[in-house]
Amino acid sequence: VCPVFRHNHANAGQNPELRALLGKLGCLVRLPVLPHFVFDGADRPKVKRGKTVERNVPHYLTNGFCSLIKAFGFTYLWAPGEAEAELAAMNKYTVVDAVMTNDSDAFVFGTRRLVRQLVKVYTVGRIQEKTGLSNDALLLIALVRGGDYDTVGLKGAGIELAYEIASHTSLAEKLGAMIRGESFDRFADSLAGWRNEFREVLSLNRLGVLSRRHPHVASDISEAFPSFNVLRSYVSPQTSWS
Structure with missing residues (x-):
């Protein structure tokens, strides 16, 4: 799950990040989709974007977000390694129809169809057609x-x-x-x-x-x-x- 929300903490009230995620889940529940969330696992690479990754320390929002996911009736899992790689494999083997992420590395991992901002859909076939x-x-x-x-x-x-x-x-x-x-x-x-x-x-x-x-x-x-x-x-x- 990619961090896509940034809020002014001074004016956002209590738990602004979780409230932002709650709003995103509220948008998803109104759509004809079955969201499935994937979190980074213990075998993800030690270094990402030049920074050392704490592989055994979950993000501080994880537990609260998982509770919200279950409350909405959605599903989630922990990937063996990178969440983007797991999602790409799920897309490749037709477990999911599309991957929603802001990380363009998803195509390098083998994602076939990528969704951004709920309205932008990228497919590897279309990219190959337009760019070669x-x-x-x-x-x-x-x-x-x-x-x-x-x-x-x-x-x-x-x-x-x-x-x-x-x-x-x-x-x-x-x-x-x-x-x-x-x-x-x-x-x-x-x-x-x-x-x-x-x-x-x-x-x-x-x-x-x-x-x-x-x-x-x-x-x-x-x-x-x-x-x-x-x-x-x-x-x-x-x-x-x-």
């Missing part, structure tokens, strides 16, 4: 631009460059093929060649697929990129289907 971005491309954008598990990505690489690399080169598809088809030892060897190709694309831009050359970004691609831990968090997150 495959799941492999979305993963590469997250690695280059940075995300929940690596807030920096490649230094100097903005979203425009990340999009150009993911959509106008074969780097995303090659990385995806290596992840799906090779053992760890072979993957490490193949990744070395992939890094060299990545550096060459950025520094030379021989095919003219980028708007300009980016030698400084190329120099930031170390032998530790992409992080195996970050890749594992996106590609093999802990879910009920793991």
Whole structure:
């Protein structure tokens, strides 16, 4: 469950956060949906958005919110790891029709349909149709631009460059093929060649697929990129289907 409400505590009265959540539940109960809430579990990554996560300490609103969820007749569960990853798996295996979150990493985890603000619905098919971005491309954008598990990505690489690399080169598809088809030892060897190709694309831009050359970004691609831990968090997150 993502924190989406911010209130002025001085003027909001007692328990302003829970009252805000109560209002959200009140909106949901009037809709033709069956809400199911998922909370982060104990095996979520230790670091998220550059901060250490207290994995055994629930959010202070959790108990009160769970009581409200049950009072409305809704259901909830604790994910093995990341809530977004669990929801993505539930969506993939048609346990739920859509995922409601403000976290765009949900698509990297494999979410097929995402709902925002009760009126905005995003489907992976529509995104692919409009942008041409495959799941492999979305993963590469997250690695280059940075995300929940690596807030920096490649230094100097903005979203425009990340999009150009993911959509106008074969780097995303090659990385995806290596992840799906090779053992760890072979993957490490193949990744070395992939890094060299990545550096060459950025520094030379021989095919003219980028708007300009980016030698400084190329120099930031170390032998530790992409992080195996970050890749594992996106590609093999802990879910009920793991």
